Amino acid sequence: MATYVVGLILAVIFVLAFRHVWNNFKSGKHDCCGCDACSSKAESSKKEPCHCGCGGTK
Amino acid sequence: MTLDKGVPGMVLKVDSIGDSDLKERLMTMGLTPGIKVKVLRSAPLGDPMAIGLRSYNLAIRRKDAAHITVEEIEA
């Protein structure tokens, strides 16, 4: 029983992590240092500017 | 003389910037004809050079400074 519960929790985390990586890949941004292209599309669909990892350099 | 011949401590007046790809950028940074510049120092290996103008400091390579003609006003 406990195995299934733990397994389910892990599966959920796995899916969430995968979604994060997949979304990053699709939108071309990355966690390390400045999202490269929060594209203008993503920009207009959200009210706030898109948010990503560290800012990169000037 | 040209700016690249300047030695630290010299105060110079710029006559002309001379034509180069850098001209517009140098002028934007305040290096315009008539302005006073002070030669501050050279980098450890002799190049680039640091100059003071309009109360701030700027580094340029001697090769680029060679296009700028100046007149010495104080040693």
Place this chain on the structure above:
Amino acid sequence: MEMESMSVALTGNPNTGKSTIFNELTGANQKIGNWPGVTVDKKVGHVNYNGKDITIVDLPGTYSVSARSPEEKIVIDYLLENSSDLVVDVVDSSNIERNLFLTVQLLEKNIPLLIDLNMQDEAKRRGVKIDVKKLEEALGYPVLLTIARDGKSLKNMLNVFTSVSMAGYGPSDMLKAHIDKVKEIESSSLSDKEKTEKIIELRYDFIDVIMEKAVTFESAGPSMTERLDSVLANSVLAIPAFLAILYAVFQITFEWIGQPIADALEGLITEDFTDFVTEALESAEVADWMQSLIIDGIIGGVGSVIIFVPLIFILFFCLSFLDGTGYMARVAFLMDPVMRRCGLSGKAVMPLMMGFGCGVPSIMGARAMDSEKDRMLAILAAPFLTCGAKLPIMALFAAMFFPEDAANVVFAMYVVGVVMAIVSTKLLGATQFKDEGATFILELPPYRMPDMKNVLLETWDKGKGYLTKAGTIIFLGCVIIWFLGVFNSSGMVEDMSESFLASIGSAVGALFTFHGFGTWESGAAIISGILAKESVVSTIGILYGLPDISAEAEDAVETAEAMLGTGMGSAFTTMSALAFMVFSQIYTPCVTALGTIKKETNSWKWMFFAAGYMFALAWVVSLLVYQIGTALGF
């Protein structure tokens, strides 16, 4: 009650304390995004004051708005297209003359400005006196005084933001006359180049008049910057001073502060946390394989990456701090001839220093280069440096195989990275790119004590990405590696050496037979490293089940025992460990960096070239290290 909202845009030259003002006003309440289509940071923050919700946009710092660079284009497009309620031009009072160039250029374009004379304290020290009334009269726009870090002056700034009415201001007669002259030149028959130059001269003529009216200089003796530069940019001392500062950054990261915290964290994860989880899982009677997945796969893998988070944060902190002092510009100044001999520009030093944190901002930062050739070469040099994700590999191997001088070996690996970057740049510069006239203009800003809030925000901003990666891509990698490690086509295996992972790993490992690390475990680690360099360590962590990576290498005997216990000790000799470190240092960058190379060069060709070329180079150099090292009897 609905709060009234207003928008404020901050513009100004670089090095004026604009970002400090932005950070002080908005604190953690800010988001860093991207301007559409270009990789320039877009910083937007909020502050509530006097019942108003103020949105503040921090525009990139520029010397002018002639739209020559992406940054300049962003500034002018934003100001012309968006109707901010208030545009604040942040001016460094101690350097007002050149700062006014941007001010005048913006005013010519009919953008009403609130002029903020910042750095009042510094101006006072340098004997610069500005008559606010006269400056307001000369331009026709309101002027505000601030000291960036002073709470009172920031509060006053917010007061002005919420109360000032720009409608009451307009260009002075002097400014109108100047604008007329500019228009006259624009409509004249001169060539575009002549027009631009004439207008620049006009602006400075106008600024000279303003300076005459409103600014006086008192001699204040040599400034702190002068005195510091006479040492730090001195022709004899500058290079030793630079090396000493670099060395200090290393010591802080690897000896004094970073490593002790990492050690404590390691104890917490490998002992307390692992024990706790093991007990919990056992008492809940979770199946053995699931326990192994969690303990060996996830905690072992992700944990081995988390341990290095303190090192990464400390390193980022040091780099942000140095950047804030203005010292980085001196580094570019004194290293320019060296960098030029290597085929790069002195300006590449700054982005490349960032490469010690992460290759991605380093590759993006190459945009600061003055020529296309310099930019391409800097992009292709950046991945050779020891980024924060390679650091765990070096730290782990050094602690295990060179317990006596771990810090020195890690330092040596940094040197290897730098040397390879130089060699490769030379090689590519001579073979792949034709020579262009390279140029170099750089402001040497005054030295300043960096604003701690700025430094901390920047550190957090960059380090955060590393943490996110540990929780996502590294986590995924660990789970996948664990599964690959316990299964093969016929089901679960007892011995990892019969698993899928072993088959894949041994195919790759075979490439390294003559490097001394032709094992399937290293093969697997190397492949996973292309996903993310941290994965090399997490994969090794899973495969060898490292119980206790003792980085507190004081007790060599204890470390040696720990090594023997893991199988990793017998898998590598000192020399093959060194060869592995060298290989990891140089080979194919992670997918993120490759993606950035693709984006920045706008070419698949260059991306694949970088991936293949760096792998080949690493293979050769690592082979040489191992073969020569063993031949010499090490």
